Amino acid sequence: MATKVNIRDVAKAAGVSVTTVSHALSETHSSRVNAQTVEHIKAVAGELGYAPNRLASGLRNQRSRILGLVSDEITTTPFAGAMIQGAQDAASEHGHLLMVVNSGLDNELERQEIRALQQHQVDGVVYARMFNQRVSVPAELQGLPTIVLDATSDNTALSSVVPDEFGAGEAAAELLVTAGHRRIAMINNEDDIPAAHGRLQGFRAGLARHGVELPADRLVTGHPSTAGGRQAALGLLAAPERPTALFCFSDQMAMGAYQAACHLGLKIPADVSVVGVDNLELIADALWPGLSTMALPHYEMGRWAVLKLLSELENPGASPAHEKVPCPLVERGSVAPPKN
Amino acid sequence: MATKVNIRDVAKAAGVSVTTVSHALSETHSSRVNAQTVEHIKAVAGELGYAPNRLASGLRNQRSRILGLVSDEITTTPFAGAMIQGAQDAASEHGHLLMVVNSGLDNELERQEIRALQQHQVDGVVYARMFNQRVSVPAELQGLPTIVLDATSDNTALSSVVPDEFGAGEAAAELLVTAGHRRIAMINNEDDIPAAHGRLQGFRAGLARHGVELPADRLVTGHPSTAGGRQAALGLLAAPERPTALFCFSDQMAMGAYQAACHLGLKIPADVSVVGVDNLELIADALWPGLSTMALPHYEMGRWAVLKLLSELENPGASPAHEKVPCPLVERGSVAPPKN
DNA sequence: CGTCCTTTGCAAAACGTTTTGTATGTTGCC
DNA sequence: GGCAACATACAAAACGTTTTGCAAAGGACG
Numbered sequence: 001m002a003t004k005v006n007i008r009d010v011a012k013a014a015g016v017s018v019t020t021v022s023h024a025l026s027e028t029h030s031s032r033v034n035a036q037t038v039e040h041i042k043a044v045a046g047e048l049g050y051a052p053n054r055l056a057s058g059l060r061n062q063r064s065r066i067l068g069l070v071s072d073e074i075t076t077t078p079f080a081g082a083m084i085q086g087a088q089d090a091a092s093e094h095g096h097l098l099m100v101v102n103s104g105l106d107n108e109l110e111r112q113e114i115r116a117l118q119q120h121q122v123d124g125v126v127y128a129r130m131f132n133q134r135v136s137v138p139a140e141l142q143g144l145p146t147i148v149l150d151a152t153s154d155n156t157a158l159s160s161v162v163p164d165e166f167g168a169g170e171a172a173a174e175l176l177v178t179a180g181h182r183r184i185a186m187i188n189n190e191d192d193i194p195a196a197h198g199r200l201q202g203f204r205a206g207l208a209r210h211g212v213e214l215p216a217d218r219l220v221t222g223h224p225s226t227a228g229g230r231q232a233a234l235g236l237l238a239a240p241e242r243p244t245a246l247f248c249f250s251d252q253m254a255m256g257a258y259q260a261a262c263h264l265g266l267k268i269p270a271d272v273s274v275v276g277v278d279n280l281e282l283i284a285d286a287l288w289p290g291l292s293t294m295a296l297p298h299y300e301m302g303r304w305a306v307l308k309l310l311s312e313l314e315n316p317g318a319s320p321a322h323e324k325v326p327c328p329l330v331e332r333g334s335v336a337p338p339k340n
Numbered sequence: 341m342a343t344k345v346n347i348r349d350v351a352k353a354a355g356v357s358v359t360t361v362s363h364a365l366s367e368t369h370s371s372r373v374n375a376q377t378v379e380h381i382k383a384v385a386g387e388l389g390y391a392p393n394r395l396a397s398g399l400r401n402q403r404s405r406i407l408g409l410v411s412d413e414i415t416t417t418p419f420a421g422a423m424i425q426g427a428q429d430a431a432s433e434h435g436h437l438l439m440v441v442n443s444g445l446d447n448e449l450e451r452q453e454i455r456a457l458q459q460h461q462v463d464g465v466v467y468a469r470m471f472n473q474r475v476s477v478p479a480e481l482q483g484l485p486t487i488v489l490d491a492t493s494d495n496t497a498l499s500s501v502v503p504d505e506f507g508a509g510e511a512a513a514e515l516l517v518t519a520g521h522r523r524i525a526m527i528n529n530e531d532d533i534p535a536a537h538g539r540l541q542g543f544r545a546g547l548a549r550h551g552v553e554l555p556a557d558r559l560v561t562g563h564p565s566t567a568g569g570r571q572a573a574l575g576l577l578a579a580p581e582r583p584t585a586l587f588c589f590s591d592q593m594a595m596g597a598y599q600a601a602c603h604l605g606l607k608i609p610a611d612v613s614v615v616g617v618d619n620l621e622l623i624a625d626a627l628w629p630g631l632s633t634m635a636l637p638h639y640e641m642g643r644w645a646v647l648k649l650l651s652e653l654e655n656p657g658a659s660p661a662h663e664k665v666p667c668p669l670v671e672r673g674s675v676a677p678p679k680n
Numbered sequence: 681c682g683t684c685c686t687t688t689g690c691a692a693a694a695c696g697t698t699t700t701g702t703a704t705g706t707t708g709c710c
Numbered sequence: 711g712g713c714a715a716c717a718t719a720c721a722a723a724a725c726g727t728t729t730t731g732c733a734a735a736g737g738a739c740g
Contacts, residue, residue: 006695006696006697007696007697007698008696016719016720017719017720017721018696018697018698018720018721019698019699019719019720019721019722020718020719020720022697022698022699023698023699023719026698029698029699032717032718032719033717033718033719034717034718034719037718037719051455051458051459052459052696052697053399053459053461053695053696053697054459054460054461054697055395055398055399055404055460055461055695055696055697056399056695056696056697056698056725057696057697057698058395058697058725059393059395059396059399059695059696059697059724059725059726059727060696060697060698060699060724060725061697061698061725062725064395066439066460074421074424074425074428075421075422075425075639076421076621077421078418078421078622080421081414081415081416081417081418081420081421082415084414084440085414085415085442088414088440088441088442092441092452092453092456095456097439097441097456097457097460098439098440098441099406099437099438099439100424100428100438100439100440101428101432101437101438102425102428112432113432115391116432116435116437117437118391119391119392119393119394120394120395120406120437121393121394121395225625225626226625226626226627226628227628230628252622252626255626256626259628262602280622281416282418282592282620282622282623283622283623283626285565285566286565286566286592286595286596286623287566288566288567288570288599299415346725346726346727347726347727347728348726356689356690357689357690357691358690358691358726358727358728359689359690359691359692359728359729360688360689360690362727362728362729363689363728363729366728366729369728369729372687372688372689373688373689374687374688374689377688377689392726392727393725393726393727394727395725395726395727396695396725396726396727396728397726397727397728398695398727399694399695399696399697399725399726399727400694400695400726400727400728400729401695401727401728402695
């Protein structure tokens with residue numbers, strides 16, 4: 001009762017030839033067969049539960065309808081899920097399936113996984129990173145349509161999609177300034193990656209538009225973790241003229257800021273407002289009060305990458321695109337006007 | 341320069357027949373060809389970068405070497421990553437690839453995704469849930485080897501793997517009692533799922549072994565979220581004879597307990613010890629102090645499921661297994677002896 | 681020296697599709 | 711009524727493997 005019924009069985013049951021069944025079931029060739037016959041064949045096929053063997057059709061067409069998604073680390077980051085989901089949804093909508101592999105940080109393993117994908121004749125690959133960084137895609141992917149996801153490739157011939165880091169920083173500044181804040185600080189990632197750079201630039205630009213400065217002593221960096229954020233926030237909030245608002249590189253660092261505030265007896269948002277980046281449900285929603293944060297559009301980026309990949313497969317001549325997806329603000333309860 | 345080289349090219353380059361190449365490269369038939377010739381062929385194949393087309397061999401062998409993983413929700417839970425990774429690692433080690441699909445809570449979509457997997461001739465399926473619950477696997481999977489992951493199926497013919505919930509509860513009790521606690525409370529999930537039931541049973545058993553009771557007013561339930569845990573903890577810790585230790589259903593609920601403690605001016609672990617379940621890096625590691633917790637073995641379960649699936653594929657007669665994977669304690673800093 | 685076995689290599693068929701080219705039957709037109 | 715044109719259906723080849731059955735060559739033995 002398994003997937004045993006093949007096109008020959010359908011042909012026999014419908015009393016026609018295999019060719020006719022194939023034509024009837026194919027969108028493009030159905031004109032070659034009588035409309036009534038098409039109906040009949042479809043009915044019989046449905047009845048028999050016929051599902052064409054994609055291995056066979058892939059072999060014949062040189063088109064497996066499988067897409068590869070290779071990422072650096074699925075396990076450790078909570079973003080991976082949204083990315084994969086976005087990619088998978090887009091693939092599924094267009095009759096494709098996704099093969100997910102991940103390599104950790106092991107280059108040799110990565111090579112191997114990519115070879116495995118190639119053996120399975122994937123039509124193309126999404127090469128994903130879990131945060132916006134600069135990468136060079138492995139040579140193995142030469143000749144295979146590839147989209148770079150949440151990273152920028154040194155090979156500009158490859159399409160890529162990243163969050164609009166600049167815009168996120170800008171919007172965060174806008175939010176805090178219009179809430180009335182003037183003494184504002186930023187806790188940034190100490191690593192000099194595009195994400196850190198872009199958010200800072202945007203934040204500065206957003207502040208500047210309202211004539212607000214970000215003096216050097218209100219820009220601190222730390223390890224991108226709760227502990228890093230906590231430590232940085234403890235320093236900032238202990239200062240004599242402490243800032244009334246904090247923009248944190250990530251929700252995790254923002255969580256550290258919450259801990260620092262609680263430790264110092266400061267209330268959020270009454271004494272200090274906090275804005276994060278990521279919109280990790282697990283953190284932003286869990287903090288008390290909820291954390292207002294700039295959502296990283298991982299789902300949308302996953303979708304975009306697959307859609308772009310499919311479109312490049314359709315017409316191979318297309319020129320590459322470099323997309324920036326906006327990061328919408330998700331307001332919870334961590335921002336209020338300053339007290340005085 | 342893509343994956344253009346096929347077995348025929350190798351044969352030509354090596355000056356032998358296609359058959360001989362196939363035999364030489366196959367583990368089982370390599371005895372049919374001269375050892376020296378095997379070496380030569382392998383050398384040529386390597387030189388040419390030959391990689392056999394799995395679509396073709398899958399078609400021929402009726403064995404695609406693709407495994408399906410269908411899950412309810414990848415996006416929203418941070419466990420998915422570890423599960424997928426475990427499954428993928430195990431698959432990769434045995435020369436298989438994983439196709440991940442997920443259905444949300446939409447049954448129709450699930451059916452559709454499963455059909456898609458079947459069209460791609462997956463050799464078997466891992467049917468995963470994101471927390472231990474009771475499921476009935478969809479009829480579409482009839483006839484396809486299936487393993488149930490992090491759930492128990494009403495069809496006992498299907499192998500399944502779940503965490504050892506009972507053992508986790510037991511170990512948590514052991515930890516708290518040997519630290520010296522006697523007034524101990526539990527904050528459980530209000531939903532009556534195997535996870536909640538098992539952990540409570542185990543916790544009770546663990547306490548009982550040391551003559552400690554869990555009176556009704558020290559067993560409270562709440563929504564399995566930070567807010568739910570916070571609310572429950574606020575109630576417990578405001579009681580006249582407040583408990584000195586809390587066992588929480590999840591790390592998220594434990595995070596709520598942290599917030600309640602901070603709110604009430606209680607220090608962890610000095611005033612109250614806390615134990616969670618899950619070992620979510622994002623939370624357990626982020627809390628201050630770090631949260632001691634029972635790790636849910638998602639990675640291992642993912643591995644186990646795939647390994648079991650592969651073994652059932654090898655010998656189809658095997659009887660089903662129902663595995664419980666232990667939940668190791670991960671100690672951080674949230675447990676200390678009671679003050680008085 | 682002939683026979684029989686063993687070693688080694690190959691030709692051909694099969695897996696389930698899709699597509700091209702062709703054959704059959706039907707209709708319309710002169 | 712004959713022929714062209716068209717609609718419809720089919721046979722066969724191809725995609726890249728694996729495996730079965732068979733042939734050729736070489737060695738051992740009587």
